[in-house]
Amino acid sequence: MKLSKFGQKYTAKTGILELIDDLGKAAVNTGEQYMLGGGNPGILREMSEVWKRRMSELAANMDDFEAGLARYHSHLGRPAFVDALADLLRDTFGWHITGRNIAVTNGSQTAFYMLFNLLAGEPGSTPETGDGGGAEGRGIGGGRRRVLFPIIPEYIGYADQTLSHDDFVGVKPVIDQTAPHRHKYRIDFDALEITDDIAAICVSRPTNPTGNVLTNDEIARLDEIARAHDVPLLIDGAYGMPFPNIVFTDAVPAWNENIVLGLSLSKLGLPSARTGIIVASEEIIGALGSANAIMSLATGTFGQLMAEPLIRSGELLSLSDDVIRPFYLEKSRRTLEWIDELFSDGVEYSVHESEGAFFLWMWFKNLPITTYELYRRLKERNVIVVPGTYFFFGMKEAWSHSDECIRLNYAMPDEEVRRGLEIIAEEAKKAVSEGVARSPR
Numbered sequence: 001m002k003l004s005k006f007g008q009k010y011t012a013k014t015g016i017l018e019l020i021d022d023l024g025k026a027a028v029n030t031g032e033q034y035m036l037g038g039g040n041p042g043i044l045r046e047m048s049e050v051w052k053r054r055m056s057e058l059a060a061n062m063d064d065f066e067a068g069l070a071r072y073h074s075h076l077g078r079p080a081f082v083d084a085l086a087d088l089l090r091d092t093f094g095w096h097i098t099g100r101n102i103a104v105t106n107g108s109q110t111a112f113y114m115l116f117n118l119l120a121g122e123p124g125s126t127p128e129t130g131d132g133g134g135a136e137g138r139g140i141g142g143g144r145r146r147v148l149f150p151i152i153p154e155y156i157g158y159a160d161q162t163l164s165h166d167d168f169v170g171v172k173p174v175i176d177q178t179a180p181h182r183h184k185y186r187i188d189f190d191a192l193e194i195t196d197d198i199a200a201i202c203v204s205r206p207t208n209p210t211g212n213v214l215t216n217d218e219i220a221r222l223d224e225i226a227r228a229h230d231v232p233l234l235i236d237g238a239y240g241m242p243f244p245n246i247v248f249t250d251a252v253p254a255w256n257e258n259i260v261l262g263l264s265l266s267k268l269g270l271p272s273a274r275t276g277i278i279v280a281s282e283e284i285i286g287a288l289g290s291a292n293a294i295m296s297l298a299t300g301t302f303g304q305l306m307a308e309p310l311i312r313s314g315e316l317l318s319l320s321d322d323v324i325r326p327f328y329l330e331k332s333r334r335t336l337e338w339i340d341e342l343f344s345d346g347v348e349y350s351v352h353e354s355e356g357a358f359f360l361w362m363w364f365k366n367l368p369i370t371t372y373e374l375y376r377r378l379k380e381r382n383v384i385v386v387p388g389t390y391f392f393f394g395m396k397e398a399w400s401h402s403d404e405c406i407r408l409n410y411a412m413p414d415e416e417v418r419r420g421l422e423i424i425a426e427e428a429k430k431a432v433s434e435g436v437a438r439s440p441r
Helices: 005-011 015-027 045-060 062-069 079-093 108-119 216-228 282-296 302-313 315-343 371-380 414-434
Strands: 102-105 146-149 168-170 174-179 182-186 198-204 233-236 259-264 276-279 349-352 359-364 405-409
Touching (some): 045 315, 079 302, 102 282, 108 233, 216 233, 315 349
Antiparallel strands (some): 259 276, 359 405
8 A cells, every 4th residue: 555644653653642542452451451551531430420420311311312423513613512611711701702602523633633733733825714813923934833831741642743854843841859769850941942933832731741830930931931922721630620520639720711621521421422612713613523524524412512601600610620630630649559568669769749640650760771671571561551652752862861751541440550660660670680771762
């Protein structure tokens, strides 16, 4: 088969493809396995009961049942869902938004694929905007447009969203050692350079993979920089505020006409419903809707129907604050205790401060093998993690730190997390005792 540039790009080996392949193989493996990779949320019985109740309510209401299964809805989302969410955000945070500031997509991964390709890459050739808007102004003529990630490492799923790796610029963080065996990444504002080819600035908050939550001051400063250079600030809040609110700091949500905020229903316990949400200016929503219609025709309505009454009543916020957030906070605390117990002897390690999401980011400072090699060895023992190398994209030069880290998902049952950590500790200590040179990937 002769493939186009697009075909070659999206059939090549990538970090996200390897991650999904691991998850798929694990799903059919009936043997002992410890899934500390991937982004599957934990199973919260309280949330399962909520979704079971909603499914019963949908099944009992023929109009809702048929709306969820037998009808196309708008390429921007189900109007009743969009309006309910706009009301919630306006009433809760005072944001000046309506339903015209919201678009629903078939997962937030799809949303950011469209956003990146609307903004970055080869520039458009004419100023005509059509109904979708967005082509006029910055980006017409000149060279390739790029997305700036002001703090790397960042989400593995971003790295291959456009046809060229040149579409992304990543900036190394400042690393603060906050306590014994703990560190935190901070934006190096002195290293940020907003050149004419920058089309947007993008962060995730909480940050996947590290669990870092950019401070309110960092977000305000990024927003100021973005507005000064007339580029949008993209904030991926799939794990953040206002829902599912897996945030352990005093961070507050931010939005204005120049901010593009991504939300998701996945981490509420509905990952299979594939419901992503974008809150942005009407211009960006128009462009996103046009792309969404071409790519997907319409949005899936199941997740929207499941969540809409909970959004209208405010129950979704109370569930996020009182059920989801405490669950992950306690699991994070226990997992950190196990790490300090299991790795204290023989391995020089540091864990990024756990400030949100449900990942821990481990940095092995004296491991004589790369963490990709560690990942390979762990797979042989049915432990799945994600090696750090995939999260360091868009950088001008290689950084050895990228081969010293792994991402762990602690959302799985405690016994699986504990046993998986025991095996990771065994393999890390074995590598240190062998003292071999780092293996190339």
